[in-house]
Amino acid sequence: MNEAATRRDLPGIxxxxxxxxxxxxxxxxxxxxxxxxxxxxRTIAVTMMVLSAAYIAxxxxxxxxxxxxxxxxxxxxxxxxxxxxxxxxxxxxxGFLATSIVAYAAILVIANYDRxxxxxxxxxxxxxxxxxxxxxxxxxxxxxxxxxAGMLL
Amino acid sequence: xxxxxFLFGALTPFNILLAVGGVVAGTIIGALPGLTATxxxxxxxxxxxxIPPSSALIALGAIYTGAxxxxxxxxxxxxxxxxxxxxATTFDGYPMAKKGDGDLAITLACLASVIGGLVGAAFLLFLxxxxxxxALKFGPVEYFWLAVFGLTLIASLSEGSxxxxxxxxxxxxxxxxxxxxxxxxxxxYVGNFQALLGGFDVVxxxxxxxxxxxxxxxxxxxxxxxxxxxxxxxxxxGEALRIAWxxxxxxxxxxLIGTLVGILPGAGGSIASLVAYSEAKRVAKHPERFGxxxxxxxxxxxSANNATVGGGFIPTLVLGIPGTPPDAxxxxxLMVQGIRTGPxxxxxxxEIVYTFIYGLFIATILMLPIGLVIGRYAFKSIVSIxxxxxxxSVAFLTIVGSFAVQNNxxxxxxxxxxxxxxxxxxxxxxxxxxxxxxxxxxxxxESGFVRGYLIGNARGEPVAEFFxxxxxxxxxxxxxxxxxxxYFTARRRVRGPTNE
Amino acid sequence: xNKIAKTLAGAIGLTAMAAGVALAAYPEKTxxxxxxxxxxxxxxxxxxxxxxxxxxxxxxxxxxxxxxGAGGAxxxxxxxxxxxxxxTIIGTNLPHIILQPLQKDVGYKTADIANVYWFxxxxxxxxxxxxxxxxxxxDLIAAAKKAPGTVTFTGSGTNTANHLAQRRxxxxxxxxxxxxxxxxxxxxxxxxxxxHVSAAFSYSTVGVQLGSQVRCLAVAMDKRHPALADCPTFxxxxxxxxxxxxxxxxVPNTTPKALQKQVSDLIGKINKDPAxxxxxxxxxxxxxxxxxDKMDAFMAKEQKETxxxxxxxxxxxx
Numbered sequence: 001m002n003e004a005a006t007r008r009d010l011p012g013i014x015x016x017x018x019x020x021x022x023x024x025x026x027x028x029x030x031x032x033x034x035x036x037x038x039x040x041x042r043t044i045a046v047t048m049m050v051l052s053a054a055y056i057a058x059x060x061x062x063x064x065x066x067x068x069x070x071x072x073x074x075x076x077x078x079x080x081x082x083x084x085x086x087x088x089x090x091x092x093x094x095g096f097l098a099t100s101i102v103a104y105a106a107i108l109v110i111a112n113y114d115r116x117x118x119x120x121x122x123x124x125x126x127x128x129x130x131x132x133x134x135x136x137x138x139x140x141x142x143x144x145x146x147x148x149a150g151m152l153l
Numbered sequence: 154x155x156x157x158x159f160l161f162g163a164l165t166p167f168n169i170l171l172a173v174g175g176v177v178a179g180t181i182i183g184a185l186p187g188l189t190a191t192x193x194x195x196x197x198x199x200x201x202x203x204i205p206p207s208s209a210l211i212a213l214g215a216i217y218t219g220a221x222x223x224x225x226x227x228x229x230x231x232x233x234x235x236x237x238x239x240x241a242t243t244f245d246g247y248p249m250a251k252k253g254d255g256d257l258a259i260t261l262a263c264l265a266s267v268i269g270g271l272v273g274a275a276f277l278l279f280l281x282x283x284x285x286x287x288a289l290k291f292g293p294v295e296y297f298w299l300a301v302f303g304l305t306l307i308a309s310l311s312e313g314s315x316x317x318x319x320x321x322x323x324x325x326x327x328x329x330x331x332x333x334x335x336x337x338x339x340x341x342y343v344g345n346f347q348a349l350l351g352g353f354d355v356v357x358x359x360x361x362x363x364x365x366x367x368x369x370x371x372x373x374x375x376x377x378x379x380x381x382x383x384x385x386x387x388x389x390x391g392e393a394l395r396i397a398w399x400x401x402x403x404x405x406x407x408x409l410i411g412t413l414v415g416i417l418p419g420a421g422g423s424i425a426s427l428v429a430y431s432e433a434k435r436v437a438k439h440p441e442r443f444g445x446x447x448x449x450x451x452x453x454x455x456s457a458n459n460a461t462v463g464g465g466f467i468p469t470l471v472l473g474i475p476g477t478p479p480d481a482x483x484x485x486x487l488m489v490q491g492i493r494t495g496p497x498x499x500x501x502x503x504e505i506v507y508t509f510i511y512g513l514f515i516a517t518i519l520m521l522p523i524g525l526v527i528g529r530y531a532f533k534s535i536v537s538i539x540x541x542x543x544x545x546s547v548a549f550l551t552i553v554g555s556f557a558v559q560n561n562x563x564x565x566x567x568x569x570x571x572x573x574x575x576x577x578x579x580x581x582x583x584x585x586x587x588x589x590x591x592x593x594x595x596x597x598x599e600s601g602f603v604r605g606y607l608i609g610n611a612r613g614e615p616v617a618e619f620f621x622x623x624x625x626x627x628x629x630x631x632x633x634x635x636x637x638x639x640y641f642t643a644r645r646r647v648r649g650p651t652n653e
Numbered sequence: 654x655n656k657i658a659k660t661l662a663g664a665i666g667l668t669a670m671a672a673g674v675a676l677a678a679y680p681e682k683t684x685x686x687x688x689x690x691x692x693x694x695x696x697x698x699x700x701x702x703x704x705x706x707x708x709x710x711x712x713x714x715x716x717x718x719x720x721x722g723a724g725g726a727x728x729x730x731x732x733x734x735x736x737x738x739x740x741t742i743i744g745t746n747l748p749h750i751i752l753q754p755l756q757k758d759v760g761y762k763t764a765d766i767a768n769v770y771w772f773x774x775x776x777x778x779x780x781x782x783x784x785x786x787x788x789x790x791x792d793l794i795a796a797a798k799k800a801p802g803t804v805t806f807t808g809s810g811t812n813t814a815n816h817l818a819q820r821r822x823x824x825x826x827x828x829x830x831x832x833x834x835x836x837x838x839x840x841x842x843x844x845x846x847x848x849h850v851s852a853a854f855s856y857s858t859v860g861v862q863l864g865s866q867v868r869c870l871a872v873a874m875d876k877r878h879p880a881l882a883d884c885p886t887f888x889x890x891x892x893x894x895x896x897x898x899x900x901x902x903x904v905p906n907t908t909p910k911a912l913q914k915q916v917s918d919l920i921g922k923i924n925k926d927p928a929x930x931x932x933x934x935x936x937x938x939x940x941x942x943x944x945x946d947k948m949d950a951f952m953a954k955e956q957k958e959t960x961x962x963x964x965x966x967x968x969x970x971x
Contacts, residue, residue: 009582012314014581015578015582016317016581018581019323019324019583023323023327026327032339033337034339036336036603037336037339037341038339039602039603040326040599040603041330044330047323048323055317058316076373077370080368080544080548084548084552084572085570087565088565088566088568100552100553103548103549104545104548104549105545107372107548111371111372111540111543111545112541113375113541128545131542132545135546139553143182143196143557145553145557191692195691195693195719199717202701288843289846289847293844333723335810335811335836336834338756338811340757350726350759350760351722351726351727419839419843468843472843472846472863472866473842473862473864474839474842481691481692481839482691482693483693484693485693485694488862489698489701491932493862494862495866497864559719559721559727560718561720561722563722600840604834607805607833608833611805611833612803
């Protein structure tokens with residue numbers, strides 16, 4: 001417990017520093033705005049800077065419990081983020097269904113911790129196809145959402 | 154009872170079928186993250202054109218109330234509000250699910266939604282015209298103070314650090330300024346990104362900030378998403394009823410708050426549930442339990458947001474001004490049908506209105522059995538589906554859901570970027586709720602501030618405008634009460650710790 | 654020479670016939686009708702009123718889709734990226750599609766949009782509450798002249814049709830009023846009915862919708878609107894103000910001219926249907942018929958006028 005008490009809330013301090021900079025940038029970029037259009041952003045930016053600075057000060061002076069870092073697999077997290085980003089960027093150009101199928105399969109692999117057996121692979125592929133297929137159909141045909149076709153589908 | 158003769162008109166087999174169908178469709182659509190009540194109604198409106206107006210209204214009202222209830226499913230099970238009105242349900246709903254009480258949370262949500270819906274409908278039945286007059290008294294200045302009130306609530310609800318919550322709210326406020334300014338027309342913080350010209354869409358931000366971090370953390374460990382501490386048998390209805398009865402004051406108060414907020418044009422379930430939640434926490438015997446899985450929290454939020462359905466219909470039907478965003482769509486549908494809203498709707502054309510109101514009552518009551526059954530299946534499927542299938546399926550829902558809001562791929566990109574940002578912010582201790590609520594309240598606050606200033610300025614007294622209107626003074630009093638109350642109670646606790 | 658000419662003529666004739674047959678078969682399936690705004694607004698309502706008539710005249714259905722964002726710019730900037738096969742039509746609005754590119758970089762230029770028909774407009778109208786002290790337009794102008802800036806008008810949006818109308822009228826009447834922008838008709842109606850502002854520069858459709866709760870002081874049309882018989886026109890009161898928001902349809906600019914004409918003719922047919930006209934006029938819409946043949950002249954005129962006002966208001970981009 002003593003060890004935790006002396007640990008500073010580094011993530012919180014880092015975050016606050018980022019937000020402080022964000023506020024400063026917001027202030028800087030608001031110099032072109034009209035009178036009415038700048039009141040709000042400037043007030044918020046200044047408030048944000050003051051509050052983030054205050055948090056950093058408090059966190060430095062009064063060590064509190066930092067957010068515990070959960071034991072985790074980093075590569076899976078990063079992989080998921082990459083897949084999601086690629087999915088969002090590509091769906092319009094390559095096609096919604098095509099990108100969804102690839103991304104779905106990729107995430108399935110990322111999220112799976114059990115050892116792969118042929119039977120499992122088949123079950124997952126079938127189940128995944130079923131879920132993806134029905135969800136896609138609901139959105140495309142029932143709700144009439146125009147999912148982009150792109151190059152492929 | 155006004156218009157009681159039309160009760161039988163509402164009880165026709167056709168109308169009951171519409172009510173049931175509407176509740177089922179609405180609940181399922183509302184449960185899917187990204188599909189809001191507004192979208193559910195917009196999609197199903199064309200089907201209502203061939204049928205008589207009162208039946209069309211019943212169908213739309215049923216969908217609406219079902220969707221607001223359905224939003225609780227993903228809020229409880231995936232920490233993602235299915236609709237913006239379910240944001241506050243994540244505060245205690247998800248912790249309950251993590252503790253193994255997810256099925257109880259869903260049943261409580263159902264009970265609360267039904268009760269809230271009935272209260273809202275009752276106001277609609279008995280007090281619509283006078284309440285509409287009250288709604289009109291709220292001008293830009295009042296909305297500004299209401300938004301400020303909402304923001305102070307965010308601060309007091311932040312677990313851990315009030316400062317972090319406030320910074321988060323500021324981030325949300327700033328995100329809300331991106332895009333074209335409503336007054337003045339400035340283009341703010343867009344740079345060269347076409348995607349940002351329309352600003353940050355609330356629903357995409359909602360999905361991104363709440364759901365994506367959950368997914369990122371889900372893939373990080375092999376543990377199952379929600380554990381089951383007991384057999385999934387029954388709905389735990391008896392238990393839920395007991396809790397609800399114990400909490401009847403909370404339910405009544407939250408429903409009233411929800412109705413009143415719903416009556417105000419432009420304010421909907423998200424604000425209503427936030428206010429109800431913070432009030433429930435403030436007067437609770439054990440406020441520290443809120444945010445960790447306190448059933449009263451779920452009861453407060455779900456009754457408030459469903460009360461906005463009935464409340465929102467008041468200005469919609471009496472004045473022709475939409476009370477909540479879905480009401481705008483319903484108004485359009487009524488217009489196409491040739492129904493003119495306004496005081497005469499309650500006078501000469503009262504058959505339509507009263508048949509509809511009784512139909513809404515029926516739909517809300519039917520939501521109890523329907524909601525319990527659907528909830529049971531939702532819970533079982535989320536709990537038993539293996540993680541390897543759950544994560545990609547939910548990911549797909551986030552992608553397609555954020556696309557479906559405006560049929561625009563840019564919203565999907567916004568969602569993912571905000572999601573990753575949200576995860577990083579979460580690691581630093583900044584949670585999603587202050588940011589999202591800042592986003593929602595920011596636009597209201599700025600609009601109220603600038604318009605109020607312009608109006609006051611035209612009269613030559615810009616500052617007085619903000620502080621001399623009676624309703625504003627009342628709201629300012631609430632703000633001060635909310636800010637100072639914790640100090641009083643803290644002092645009292647320090648002075649007499651043995652009094653517990 | 655004759656033989657070659659004849660063969661050429663025959664080939665051309667055949668191709669024309671084939672094209673004609675293909676064109677004549679249009680439409681063979683559902684048409685996508687994109688609305689650049691959210692559901693429930695005027696664009697949505699007028700599209701839904703057209704829907705049954707599309708079915709009547711072509712046997713095909715239209716699927717209405719919403720693509721809201723950036724005041725319509727999100728949809729208009731993407732219209733040319735879909736195939737120009739006549740199966741995607743998009744609702745367009747004036748002065749929006751002229752004003753927006755003038756003010757900022759919105760991802761499209763006015764000339765990029767291939768309009769085929771303008772089928773109605775909602776005339777600007779000044780409205781006050783039914784119990785307002787201003788009984789006629791003269792009262793309002795007198796009050797504004799007595800105390801410049803104190804008379805407040807609300808309207809939908811900044812630098813939109815309502816706002817332009819308010820500026821124009823200020824000039825015509827020689828007065829100064831303050832414009833309070835509202836986000837959409839809902840907010841502007843609340844501000845009006847709640848008496849937070851003196852009056853609203855809104856549309857005739859709103860006057861019809863709010864019915865007996867409001868009094869229409871003037872409407873910007875050539876002749877009085879049938880649904881608002883008690884509302885005088887600005888012209889009657891001595892002010893030359895005929896304006897409003899036009900709504901029409903466009904197709905991707907890759908659509909062949911012949912196909913564009915077909916779409917234009919189809920809309921024109923719907924626009925002449927008496928049942929359609931009645932359903933529109935009952936709600937306060939005012940019909941116009943600007944088809945493909947009159948399009949270029951009309952757009953040139955609108956561009957000139959709108960640009961002039963925009964420059965005067967100082968809202969063109971630097």
